[in-house]
Amino acid sequence: xxxxxxxxxxxxxxxVCGAGLDREEDLLCxxxxxxxxxxxxxxxxxxxxxxxxxGRCRFETVSSLFYYHRESDYAHLTPKIKYGxxxxxxxxxxxxxxxxMSGSITDIDVIIPVPLHPLKKWSRGYNxxxxxxxxxxxxxGGIPIAGGILKRTRWxxxxxxxxxxxxxxxxxxxFSLDRDRSEILRDRHVLLVDDxxxxxxxxxxxWDTLKDIPGIRLSFxxxxxxx
Ligand SMILES: [Zn+2]
Numbered sequence: 001x002x003x004x005x006x007x008x009x010x011x012x013x014x015x016v017c018g019a020g021l022d023r024e025e026d027l028l029c030x031x032x033x034x035x036x037x038x039x040x041x042x043x044x045x046x047x048x049x050x051x052x053x054x055g056r057c058r059f060e061t062v063s064s065l066f067y068y069h070r071e072s073d074y075a076h077l078t079p080k081i082k083y084g085x086x087x088x089x090x091x092x093x094x095x096x097x098x099x100x101m102s103g104s105i106t107d108i109d110v111i112i113p114v115p116l117h118p119l120k121k122w123s124r125g126y127n128x129x130x131x132x133x134x135x136x137x138x139x140x141g142g143i144p145i146a147g148g149i150l151k152r153t154r155w156x157x158x159x160x161x162x163x164x165x166x167x168x169x170x171x172x173x174x175f176s177l178d179r180d181r182s183e184i185l186r187d188r189h190v191l192l193v194d195d196x197x198x199x200x201x202x203x204x205x206x207w208d209t210l211k212d213i214p215g216i217r218l219s220f221x222x223x224x225x226x227x
Contacts, residue, residue, distance in 0.1 A: 015080060015089055016073045027092055037067040037074060039225055042101040049225050053200045057207035060189065060217050061105050064197055064225030065097040078195050078224045082128040090131035090195075091138075093223050098139020105219065109188040111137055111145045114202055115152040115175070132223055133193040143191070149181045150209060171201050175209040187215035197222040 012021040016032040028036070041047040042063040049062040068075055081090035101108075113129035121127050130147070137143050154174040192206050203220050210216060 015077060015086075027089055032073075037069075037072070038100075039064050039067055041225070042097075042104045048227070049197055049200075049220075053203060053220075056200065056204045057211070058218075059203070059207070059220050061219040062197070062203075063097065063101055063105070063219070063221045065093060065100070065223045066225070068196065068224035068226045078128075081131060081223075082195055085126070087126070087131050090128060090223075091135040094132040094135020094137075094193075095139040096135070097132075097221060097223060098136035100139075101136070101221065102140050107189050108140060108143050108191045108219065110185065111140075111143050111191045111193055112150050113145065113147065114192060114194040114206060115147075115150055117152045117155045120155065128195045129193050132195055136191070136193055136221060146184065146190075149178050149185065150206060151176050151178065171205040172208075174205055177209055177213075182210075182213055185210070185213050185216050189217040189219065191219045191221055194220070194222045196224045196226060198226045 007021070007023055012025075013019065014021055014025070014029040014032055015027050017029060019029050019031075021027075021029055039047070039049075041049055042061070045061070047062065049064055050059065053059060053062060066074055066077075068078070077089065077093065080086040081093075111133050113127060113133040115121075115129070116124070116127045130145075133145050137145050152174055153176045154171075190210065192203065192210075194202060197203065197220070207218060210218060
């Protein structure tokens with residue numbers, strides 16, 4: 001096939017394997033898209049991510065787009081969003097997850113991205129969870145995102161690329177609630193969004209902060225699930 005002029009001028013490469021992309025491909029080549037290790041958690045109640053959190057918090061559903069294995073080429077995806085500033089990638093993968101979820105989880109009212117501490121957001125320039133949440137919102141058909149109600153008040157040590165998968169984040173009591181605005185979450189099904197699910201400590205801490213809002217139901221979604 002003849003290459004599109006723009007692909008000659010601005011060659012694009014697969015974010016997983018690095019192969020050149022043709023004009024019909026965006027971010028991932030066809031092969032990497034087909035081979036993506038999807039979890040299918042959105043169709044699977046009692047999935048491993050939900051089981052991990054049993055006894056600690058009670059989410060309606062826990063979904064992740066793909067399995068994260070340290071050795072896998074797909075492990076590059078979330079650091080590119082979290083540290084590399086690749087917003088387009090975060091939005092597209094979030095949208096992919098939202099579209100998948102929309103077939104099985106149909107009653108989400110509002111999305112809350114897991115917040116960063118304001119200083120960390122300032123130093124990074126963005127919150128990767130907000131980017132993923134924007135994609136999920138689109139994939140779910142335009143569910144509103146509520147920012148600023150859940151706040152991170154304590155600076156937890158960050159997960160780095162090298163220790164992902166074996167460290168328990170110290171996030172207990174790291175979040176607080178804007179009591180004046182939390183009323184809009186009453187009787188709502190709220191989807192919390194983060195980039196990676198590892199130990200579940202962040203999910204548990206958010207749950208603890210939100211669970212006493214009357215009638216609230218909570219679900220959790222991430223791009224990657226670390227086995
Ligand atoms: Zn590829």
